[in-house]
Amino acid sequence: MGGVARPGGRDVVVIVAFDQVQLLDVAGPLEVFTTANRSGARYDVRVVSPDGHDPVTSCGLRIGVDASLEELPENPHTLVVPGRRDWQRATADAGLISLVASLATRTRRVTSVCAGAFVLARTGILDGRRATTHWELASQLASAHPEVRVEPDLVFVRDQHLVTSAGVTAGIDMALALVEEDHGADVARDVARQLVVFMARPGGQSQFSVRMTPPSRHPLIRRLMDEVTADPSIPSGIDALAAGVGISTRHLNRLFRQETGMTPGQYVDAVRLEAAKALLSSGTATVDEVARQAGFGSPETMRRLFQKAFGVSPTVYRARFRSTSETT
Secondary structure: OOOOOOOOOOEEEEEEOOOOOOHHHHHHHHHHHHHHHHHOOOEEEEEEOOOOOOOEOOOOOEOOOOOOHHHOOOOOOEEEEOOOOOHHHHHOOHHHHHHHHHHHOOOOEEEEEOOHHHHHHHHOOOOOOEEOOOHHHHHHHHHHOOOOEEOOOOOEEEEOOEEEEOOOOHHHHHHHHHHHHHHOHHHHHHHHHHHOOOOOOOOOHHHHOHHHOOOOOOHHHHHHHHHHHHOOOOOOOHHHHHHHHOOOHHHHHHHHHHHHOOOHHHHHHHHHHHHHHHHHHHOOOOHHHHHHHOOOOOHHHHHHHHHHHHOOOHHHHHHHHOOOOOOO
16 A cells, blocks of 8 residues: 655655664664665655653663654554564553554554554454564464464565564564565665665574474463474374374364464474574584484475575575674
């Protein structure tokens, strides 16, 4: 719903800021949109807050608010809702929820960064929609808002005029995609070059450690997660996994998604991919041996999933990440 900027006009982008907001959730998209103006875009970025005061971010830096709700046009072009790590405090802020709900109903394109998805979900705008958030918070979003179809591995998710992005710097990825939608790939590419970032980040959120996913509160799901993590080569078919914990496949699917934001199969694949990454970066085993040790049925299966998840083959990954030294 973005569309090309109006001739002779400026597309107003409204960024909502509030106390303890993550600074980069705000600054990342803001930098993308304003940098795009140097390449022919016409964005007018306004920062607003629920009470009109300058909020203090999570890192202690104060953000200057440059517009009030009354000063905004009737139908802004894009709304950006950033987040704060303790999302419960944000969703309990009646003034913030009221402001976002009001803006969302009159804005052509509504977006969120990181935990900002919780704020959007609290307004009801994400009901029945696909959405994402920081990988560490995906299961909490799925649990707090079961009516939202959480996609835990995607860097950003578009569902009609709603666009939600993953953690922190993913707001830059999302904003670049929006610039490309509005003004074409050449402008977005210019912005990416200026900011020295990927035009399209390789891989999804699974590259940021599935083993760091908070353990499930449900004893059966936690047991299954522990078993898979301890031995990624265990049988991974849904029937085998369900039988292993003594419940039906349907019940396992529902519980696992509710507790983690992923299906059992997605979790097993993610654990195996992480095991493969560790073996590739620290060992001398061949790719075929790594596939076997990480629990994949075949080297080809590992190559296919690796390419899909990280955007590179296992061999290229090993060459790039065997050491932290820059290759020349």
